[in-house]
Amino acid sequence: MTTFLNFRRRAVLGATLATAALGLALPAVAQPAFPSKGLRIVVPFGPGGVGDLTARIVAEKLASQLGQTVVIDNRPGAGGVVAAESVARSEPDGHTLFLMSNGTAVTASLFQKLPFDTVKDFTPVSTLGYFDIAVVVPANSPHKTMGELVAFAKANPGKINIGSINIGSTQHLAAELFKSTAGIEAQIVPYNGSPALIGAIRGQQVDVAVEILAPVLTQIQGGALRALAVTGEKRSIVLPEVPTAVEAGVKDYVASSWNALAVPSKTPRAAVERLQREIATAVADPAVREKLRGLNIDARSSTPEQTAALLASDIRRWSGVIERAKIPKQ
Numbered sequence: 026m027t028t029f030l031n032f033r034r035r036a037v038l039g040a041t042l043a044t045a046a047l048g049l050a051l052p053a054v055a056q057p058a059f060p061s062k063g064l065r066i067v068v069p070f071g072p073g074g075v076g077d078l079t080a081r082i083v084a085e086k087l088a089s090q091l092g093q094t095v096v097i098d099n100r101p102g103a104g105g106v107v108a109a110e111s112v113a114r115s116e117p118d119g120h121t122l123f124l125m126s127n128g129t130a131v132t133a134s135l136f137q138k139l140p141f142d143t144v145k146d147f148t149p150v151s152t153l154g155y156f157d158i159a160v161v162v163p164a165n166s167p168h169k170t171m172g173e174l175v176a177f178a179k180a181n182p183g184k185i186n187i188g189s190i191n192i193g194s195t196q197h198l199a200a201e202l203f204k205s206t207a208g209i210e211a212q213i214v215p216y217n218g219s220p221a222l223i224g225a226i227r228g229q230q231v232d233v234a235v236e237i238l239a240p241v242l243t244q245i246q247g248g249a250l251r252a253l254a255v256t257g258e259k260r261s262i263v264l265p266e267v268p269t270a271v272e273a274g275v276k277d278y279v280a281s282s283w284n285a286l287a288v289p290s291k292t293p294r295a296a297v298e299r300l301q302r303e304i305a306t307a308v309a310d311p312a313v314r315e316k317l318r319g320l321n322i323d324a325r326s327s328t329p330e331q332t333a334a335l336l337a338s339d340i341r342r343w344s345g346v347i348e349r350a351k352i353p354k355q
Contacts, residue, residue: 059119060120064096064119066096079124084097122288123288127282127343143336144340145290148290149333149335152325153308153322154283158255160235160254166251171268175274182210186232187211188235190216203270245264
């Protein structure tokens with residue numbers, strides 16, 4: 026009898042262990058390969074802008090590489106909050122991505138309360154590229170260099186007017202950063218969009234403008250405007266003869282605009298890593314790089330950790346600019 030009971034116990038135990046082992050193995054077998062369906066990139070801008078076109082160029086290449094559709098979902102509004110919230114609340118499976126930008130960092134600093142946490146609710150995957158901000162003057166401006174402009178502004182406090190676009194935009198904050206790093210007093214005049222700003226600087230309603238390079242490039246190349254500097258860490262790929270602001274003598278004046286892709290924070294690491302590899306491959310493709318160059322974008326990928334560090338750094342930077350400029354939080 027004892028022998029029979031021991032045998033039964035061993036049999037039950039063996040069956041239990043086998044079932045447990047099978048149970049542990051089942052999830053791995055059941056996990057579908059990533060991606061298991063089409064991807065969706067939520068863009069916080071309307072169709073046709075630099076961010077939208079960047080996303081579409083990269084999406085087309087990703088679709089080819091992954092063998093899946095990659096759809097662009099434009100959701101402009103509220104400084105990118107509408108688009109970001111929709112992604113933060115989406116299924117964290119890697120199939121829904123958010124087009125981040127330096128504007129995402131600005132929004133995190135400019136809004137008193139957001140329906141998501143910009144850092145905790147997203148996992149940045151990779152940058153797509155950087156695009157320059159330029160400091161421009163009318164072609165007949167007496168200020169031929171950044172050094173001359175800064176010297177005049179210091180000798181004549183409050184006499185310089187700096188044009189930018191909407192309050193709280195990257196361009197507006199880059200203009201504020203110019204004031205503080207150069208140590209000058211100047212009036213910033215915000216305009217409702219790039220066309221209005223270009224009209225103002227060409228009409229000499231403002232002395233200098235701080236704007237994304239893409240909208241003013243043809244004006245510079247055509248001779249209507251003159252670029253005194255670009256504000257990135259290195260010279261522009263399309264205007265290599267124009268110095269950076271640091272090279273032009275404004276120490277520490279560095280401000281870049283960028284785009285990146287991110288996913289909800291609980292996305293499996295394997296999916297994040299696969300996306301990063303595919304994005305890096307797409308961005309390195311010569312045809313993609315050439316298309317992005319046509320938008321004045323320096324195509325550059327990064328690791329998730331590097332992208333997260335970039336976002337955190339820009340949040341700190343723009344938060345400080347907003348506080349120093351006493352810009353009311355929304």
